[in-house]
Amino acid sequence: MASVNAPRGMRDFLPADKARRERVLAVIRERYRAHGFDEIETPVMEEHARLHAGIGGDNEKLAFNVLRRGLDADAIRAAADEPSALTDLGLRYDLTVPLARFYATNRGDLPAVFRSIQIAPVWRAERPQKGRYRQFMQCDIDIIGDASARAEAELIVASLDTLAALSLEGATVRINDRRALDAMLDVFGFPPEQRPGVLITIDKLDKIGPAGVSAELRERGASAAAVDAFEAFLERPAEGEPLAYGERQIRAALPDGVPDEVVAHLTGVGESVAAARPGDTRVPLEFDPFLVRGMGYYTGTIFELAHPDVGYSLGGGGRYDGMIGRFLGQDVPAVGFSIGFERIVDLVSLQVADAAPAVVLVHDRDVAVTELIALKARLVAEGSRVRLEQRTKNLKGLLDRASADGFTAFATVSAGATREGLELKPLA
Numbered sequence: 001m002a003s004v005n006a007p008r009g010m011r012d013f014l015p016a017d018k019a020r021r022e023r024v025l026a027v028i029r030e031r032y033r034a035h036g037f038d039e040i041e042t043p044v045m046e047e048h049a050r051l052h053a054g055i056g057g058d059n060e061k062l063a064f065n066v067l068r069r070g071l072d073a074d075a076i077r078a079a080a081d082e083p084s085a086l087t088d089l090g091l092r093y094d095l096t097v098p099l100a101r102f103y104a105t106n107r108g109d110l111p112a113v114f115r116s117i118q119i120a121p122v123w124r125a126e127r128p129q130k131g132r133y134r135q136f137m138q139c140d141i142d143i144i145g146d147a148s149a150r151a152e153a154e155l156i157v158a159s160l161d162t163l164a165a166l167s168l169e170g171a172t173v174r175i176n177d178r179r180a181l182d183a184m185l186d187v188f189g190f191p192p193e194q195r196p197g198v199l200i201t202i203d204k205l206d207k208i209g210p211a212g213v214s215a216e217l218r219e220r221g222a223s224a225a226a227v228d229a230f231e232a233f234l235e236r237p238a239e240g241e242p243l244a245y246g247e248r249q250i251r252a253a254l255p256d257g258v259p260d261e262v263v264a265h266l267t268g269v270g271e272s273v274a275a276a277r278p279g280d281t282r283v284p285l286e287f288d289p290f291l292v293r294g295m296g297y298y299t300g301t302i303f304e305l306a307h308p309d310v311g312y313s314l315g316g317g318g319r320y321d322g323m324i325g326r327f328l329g330q331d332v333p334a335v336g337f338s339i340g341f342e343r344i345v346d347l348v349s350l351q352v353a354d355a356a357p358a359v360v361l362v363h364d365r366d367v368a369v370t371e372l373i374a375l376k377a378r379l380v381a382e383g384s385r386v387r388l389e390q391r392t393k394n395l396k397g398l399l400d401r402a403s404a405d406g407f408t409a410f411a412t413v414s415a416g417a418t419r420e421g422l423e424l425k426p427l428a
Helices: 015-034 057-062 073-078 096-109 149-165 178-188 192-202 205-219 224-234 247-252 260-275 369-381 395-404
Strands: 045-047 065-067 087-091 114-123 135-144 172-177 285-287 301-306 315-319 334-339 358-363 385-390 409-413
Touching: 015 114, 015 135, 015 149, 045 096, 096 114, 096 135, 096 334, 135 149, 149 172, 149 260, 149 301, 149 315, 149 334, 172 178, 172 260, 178 192, 178 224, 178 260, 192 205, 205 224, 247 260, 260 285, 260 301, 301 334, 358 369, 358 395, 369 385, 369 409, 385 395
Parallel strands: 172 285, 358 385, 358 409
Antiparallel strands: 045 087, 065 087, 114 135, 135 334, 172 301, 301 315, 315 334
């Protein structure tokens, strides 16, 4: 007999859980739209070649692929050593690759600067564990067609506003630039062929510390002189006092030799975010010269969303100016920010009750169906959410269940009851 459990790494949601998730999603959508973004929808599947074009980083290895239709046993055996010959489609592992394809397909119908919302599930063949699922929701906003710091600032301001609307004030955004990282590695003397592996190790800095990173770099066979230079940079004297986010702070955190235009872009992001928060002396940005983010398609600014209540990122994103060009043959500037929905939904304390009344009508067994349906229709027409429940011996259990499902009031219904005679009582 087949298992009745959901597939590993995937979940069922009971009504109360679903209502809570939808309430959080409604707030996210409303805040995103308030900042001028428009929601789109893309298919859950994309072509295999597109999902495995070398732009999805490690996520490409986690893609669920779809077997070609009509393959017989001989065709499967003949293609056993070449997975791409067995599959032509795959489930999307993020929303950025589908967005790039969407823009390339529909750009004639889109504005010059396009601000998109995508809120949808994605699938990755992860090893299931706490907080890591094979199907999960992503909430993305992206701006395509704007190469200026304004785009990053709009994304950051919208994302911080959304968290504040979810009562998660106090969030900050760690920010860096992949161009600054590349310039740093060049200054230290890491040859280009070593840099992908070096970045993987540097990304562990907050977990294993400077000594651990240096040791791992040497184990990887990285240039000894470059590792020495990197160590010396980490051991340089710290600034005498913390600096606010700005050009001085950014330059102090970087070695000499990082291009001025990179520093200017990062500074412009901070100035624009600050302009959106008049009267706030603290800009919620933190420059982190060793923030890496692993996606291979990032070309410029990268950022992660942090909150003091948790020790992990609540979202992130970056600029991916080269991705759309793979479909169009010409580069189009693009930058995106994704909120980690599955991570924040359990932190949010929003009430899931509907704004409209939600009423349970508890009726006796002998009440005619026609009377019940007519009474329910009357309440629904008034704007209420209504559920019919036959009275049980354990009335408290029935009402507790209704309350857990988001209902706020109840009334008992006997034969001949009228709308005017209903006494609505709160479910507390």
